[in-house]
Amino acid sequence: MLPDQRREKIVEYAENNGYASLQQLAELLDTSESTIRRDLEYLDGKGQVRRTRGGVAYVGESLTDFDERTTRALSQKKRIGRAVADLIEPGDSILLDGGTTTLEVARHLVNRPLQVVTNSLPIAQLLMNSPETELILIGGYLYPKTGVALGPIAVEALRTIRVRRLIMSVGGITREGMFNSNSLLVEAEQRMLETAEEVIVAVDAGKFGRNALSKLCELDRPDRIFVDSGLDDNWKEILGSTDVELTIVE
Amino acid sequence: MLPDQRREKIVEYAENNGYASLQQLAELLDTSESTIRRDLEYLDGKGQVRRTRGGVAYVGESLTDFDERTTRALSQKKRIGRAVADLIEPGDSILLDGGTTTLEVARHLVNRPLQVVTNSLPIAQLLMNSPETELILIGGYLYPKTGVALGPIAVEALRTIRVRRLIMSVGGITREGMFNSNSLLVEAEQRMLETAEEVIVAVDAGKFGRNALSKLCELDRPDRIFVDSGLDDNWKEILGSTDVELTIVE
DNA sequence: GCCATAACGATCAATATCAATCATTATCCA
DNA sequence: TGGATAATGATTGATATTGATCGTTATGGC
Numbered sequence: 001m002l003p004d005q006r007r008e009k010i011v012e013y014a015e016n017n018g019y020a021s022l023q024q025l026a027e028l029l030d031t032s033e034s035t036i037r038r039d040l041e042y043l044d045g046k047g048q049v050r051r052t053r054g055g056v057a058y059v060g061e062s063l064t065d066f067d068e069r070t071t072r073a074l075s076q077k078k079r080i081g082r083a084v085a086d087l088i089e090p091g092d093s094i095l096l097d098g099g100t101t102t103l104e105v106a107r108h109l110v111n112r113p114l115q116v117v118t119n120s121l122p123i124a125q126l127l128m129n130s131p132e133t134e135l136i137l138i139g140g141y142l143y144p145k146t147g148v149a150l151g152p153i154a155v156e157a158l159r160t161i162r163v164r165r166l167i168m169s170v171g172g173i174t175r176e177g178m179f180n181s182n183s184l185l186v187e188a189e190q191r192m193l194e195t196a197e198e199v200i201v202a203v204d205a206g207k208f209g210r211n212a213l214s215k216l217c218e219l220d221r222p223d224r225i226f227v228d229s230g231l232d233d234n235w236k237e238i239l240g241s242t243d244v245e246l247t248i249v250e
Numbered sequence: 251m252l253p254d255q256r257r258e259k260i261v262e263y264a265e266n267n268g269y270a271s272l273q274q275l276a277e278l279l280d281t282s283e284s285t286i287r288r289d290l291e292y293l294d295g296k297g298q299v300r301r302t303r304g305g306v307a308y309v310g311e312s313l314t315d316f317d318e319r320t321t322r323a324l325s326q327k328k329r330i331g332r333a334v335a336d337l338i339e340p341g342d343s344i345l346l347d348g349g350t351t352t353l354e355v356a357r358h359l360v361n362r363p364l365q366v367v368t369n370s371l372p373i374a375q376l377l378m379n380s381p382e383t384e385l386i387l388i389g390g391y392l393y394p395k396t397g398v399a400l401g402p403i404a405v406e407a408l409r410t411i412r413v414r415r416l417i418m419s420v421g422g423i424t425r426e427g428m429f430n431s432n433s434l435l436v437e438a439e440q441r442m443l444e445t446a447e448e449v450i451v452a453v454d455a456g457k458f459g460r461n462a463l464s465k466l467c468e469l470d471r472p473d474r475i476f477v478d479s480g481l482d483d484n485w486k487e488i489l490g491s492t493d494v495e496l497t498i499v500e
Numbered sequence: 501g502c503c504a505t506a507a508c509g510a511t512c513a514a515t516a517t518c519a520a521t522c523a524t525t526a527t528c529c530a
Numbered sequence: 531t532g533g534a535t536a537a538t539g540a541t542t543g544a545t546a547t548t549g550a551t552c553g554t555t556a557t558g559g560c
Contacts, residue, residue, distance in 0.1 A: 002269050002271055002302055002303070002304045002305045002307075003302065003303055003304065003547075004269070004302035004303070004307055005268075005269045005302075005305075005307070022507080031548080031549085032548070032549045032550075033507090033549090034548070034549055034550075035547080035548060035549075037507095037508080037509085038547085038548085041509095053506090053507065053508085053556075053557075054506080054507065054557095119389075121371070121374060121375065121378065121387070124371060124392060125371065125375065128371060128392060128394065128397055134391070135391075135392040135394075136389070136390065136391050136392065136403065137371070137387070137389040137390060137391075137392045137399050138389045138403075139369075139386070139387040139388045139389030139390070139399065139403070139404070139407050140386065140387060140389070141384075141385075141386050141387075142374060142378060142385040142386065142387045144378065144379075144381065144385075147378055149387050149389065152410075153386070153388075153389070153407050153410065153411075154389075156406070156407070156410070157389050157403050157406070157407060160402075160403065160406070161403075253536095253537075272517080281538080281539085282538070282539045282540075283517095283539090284538070284539055284540075285537080285538060285539075287517095287518075287519080288537085288538090291519095303516090303517065303518085303546070303547075304516080304517065304547095
């Protein structure tokens with residue numbers, strides 16, 4: 001890889017994650033720590049990043065900084081995002097549904113060698129400048145506000161796709177199953193469920209017990225559920241009686 | 251292969267990938283590294299690319315501002331964009347291809363009651379916050395840097411769509427027809443041509459006489475061509491002998 | 501405060517890339 | 531055609547980058 005290219009990636013990675021360790025960067029860019037050190041020295045001199053002991057921090061308005069000051073639910077989403085991303089292996093093909101939680105997952109997928117399919121404009125935007133990632137966009141009627149593509153075009157496009165893992169979030173979970181607020185969204189998501197070998201649901205604990213407009217699937221349909229530590233013991237029991245593998249993120 | 255042709259391809263490749271190594275280029279163009287070095291020296295001198303150790307980097311927006319010629323091309327693109335947008339009527343359904351010129355068109359479509367279909371991520375991003383505009387996104391393999399969706403998914407999605415007007419740009423125009431640099435792109439664009447009642451091509455005059463990799467269509471296939479006033483008289487004659495309606499934007 | 505550990509900067513040998521040069525080949529023009 | 535000019539590919543010495551290693555310095559736990 002070209003030196004300039006490598007340095008640009010370092011800035012990009014730091015920008016997306018707010019911080020990056022030397023080891024992370026060395027592994028990610030497949031080079032020695034010495035080289036990374038020299039790159040950081042160079043970039044720090046140019047003012048593009050700020051060196052810290054053990055790594056590097058992005059300077060200026062970071063995407064993550066923008067969110068940093070927000071609610072606890074978001075910091076939980078960040079943790080969930082990291083936990084889910086740690087599960088992903090190099091070369092995986094994954095389908096990312098729209099949503100703020102899945103966006104947090106996507107942040108940790110930047111510059112990793114993956115095949116990512118998504119119907120979310122923000123996620124696509126985020127991963128577009130990640131050269132290691134092969135990105136496939138699901139088109140369709142673009143739902144305002146959330147920037148998610150839905151409708152018949154999306155459903156049709158999903159028909160031709162097969163992925164190893166689906167990562168999605170939901171609007172509400174009750175004993176009756178999982179729900180979302182928009183029926184067009186649910187229709188697309190039901191199609192997603194069919195295309196993935198493994199289904200991973202990532203939600204914050206606040207979604208449990210809440211209902212929403214349209215039923216997506218049964219409670220035991222996912223293979224894995226990632227949730228933060230705020231989950232009620234009662235719900236742990238309920239999920240324990242199913243085949244779903246529950247991961248509590250501390 | 252002609253030296254000029256080769257150099258153009260180098261710029262093209264760098265533009266599409268952001269970076270290119272000497273070895274890549276030498277292999278791609280079937281020539282020695284010495285020749286590539288000389289080409290890069292030449293192109294760097296002209297400011298078309300930036301040399302880096304081991305290869306070459308595409309010159310981004312930051313540097314183009316200093317280049318008088320490209321700045322002028324941009325202001326021309328802006329004028330062309332406005333002229334094309336003036337043609338659009340309320341309620342129109344239009345298909346916007348990717349590219350900097352069509353992006354300028356899109357800027358003038360914000361908050362207008364339209365149905366817009368596009369395969370370009372930047373255009374979708376721009377129009378997403380326009381409540382009046384119904385936005386339909388064409389999905390597919392997302393081409394890095396340019397953010398345009400291509401490939402079989404895009405082609406298939408275009409099959410189900412009909413629009414009143416197609417607005418596209420091209421990479422080069424010769425007597426033999428219209429060309430673009432990427433064969434996947436051309437394939438999608440050919441499908442676009444089939445779905446539109448009226449085809450509008452918007453280009454700056456610099457594209458005339460220039461060749462590109464892959465042939466898109468015949469010279470007289472568009473219904474209208476918008477171009478800036480820099481167009482050669484010779485070309486005006488050639489286009490005058492066809493059915494294409496030529497609009498010169500002052 | 502003290503130790504163990506981790507990160508740092510400096511240095512060196514190995515490697516990769518560069519610019520300059522030269523002989524050969526292709527292209528142009530009379 | 532023939533001569534001049536330009537472009538090409540290979541070579542070479544110079545230079546820059548890289549990865550490993552070393553002694554030094556900062557950090558965190560006890």
